[in-house]
Amino acid sequence: MDAIELLLQRQSTPMLTDPAPNKADLSTLLSAGMRVPDHAGLKPWHFHVISGAGLQRLSDLYVAATTIDLTTKAGLLEGTSIDEDAFNEKIAKVAKMPFRAPMMIVISTQYVEHNKVPQQEQLIAAGCCAQAMQMAAFSLGYGAMWRTGDLAYNETVKTGLGLAAGNDIAGFLYLGTPTKAPHSKPAKDFQANVTYWN
Numbered sequence: 557m558d559a560i561e562l563l564l565q566r567q568s569t570p571m572l573t574d575p576a577p578n579k580a581d582l583s584t585l586l587s588a589g590m591r592v593p594d595h596a597g598l599k600p601w602h603f604h605v606i607s608g609a610g611l612q613r614l615s616d617l618y619v620a621a622t623t624i625d626l627t628t629k630a631g632l633l634e635g636t637s638i639d640e641d642a643f644n645e646k647i648a649k650v651a652k653m654p655f656r657a658p659m660m661i662v663i664s665t666q667y668v669e670h671n672k673v674p675q676q677e678q679l680i681a682a683g684c685c686a687q688a689m690q691m692a693a694f695s696l697g698y699g700a701m702w703r704t705g706d707l708a709y710n711e712t713v714k715t716g717l718g719l720a721a722g723n724d725i726a727g728f729l730y731l732g733t734p735t736k737a738p739h740s741k742p743a744k745d746f747q748a749n750v751t752y753w754n
């Protein structure tokens with residue numbers, strides 16, 4: 557796919573199935589992720605590639621994190637008890653999340669102390685990794701969807717993934733093959749988002 561065509565046509569695919577990117581294609585994706593603009597060459601990111609049994613491991617972590625969250629919240633509200641149905645519904649929902657696609661890449665930060673590169677720039681660079689990997693996946697014929705949600709900001713999830721304290725999850729990139737041929741989305745007009753100083 558031509559590079560401009562890729563830039564103008566990229567879109568997300570929420571419904572994904574097997575096959576996931578194969579070994580060679582995954583290597584291309586990860587290399588694209590490493591190729592992003594990177595102030596001072598800090599490589600302030602980390603990729604967890606999760607598939608197969610790893611999806612169940614992530615599901616278990618989501619369940620543990622959500623259980624802690626819900627019981628802590630109930631504990632803080634004196635006199636309240638957990639609504640068992642709502643609790644079970646929420647747990648069932650988060651347990652399924654990693655199985656939305658056959659592969660996920662969790663893009664997190666690995667902040668480096670640097671006098672010219674604030675954390676904000678390092679988080680942006682990690683975001684660029686997610687974008688680059690989605691682009692690479694799209695151009696190779698795979699589908700991809702960048703998600704976050706509460707669990708991206710959850711300390712139990714971050715610790716369970718091995719992130720050092722103070723780091724962030726920039727995104728969960730779901731990867732696989734689109735379940736059906738996607739309808740091409742219309743282009744967004746740029747006029748209202750641009751100011752020219754000539």
Ligand SMILES: Cc1cc2nc3c(=O)[nH]c(=O)nc-3n(C[C@H](O)[C@H](O)[C@H](O)COP(=O)(O)O)c2cc1C
Pocket residue numbers: 566567568569701702703704705726727741
């Ligand atoms: C940082 C970030 C987090 C996102 N999190 C979610 C999410 O949790 N759920 C969701 O439906 N879309 C999320 N999105 C948006 C989708 O990835 C996607 O861009 C959006 O559905 C529009 O589709 P498109 O990429 O085809 O234009 C997120 C995007 C970014 C950049």
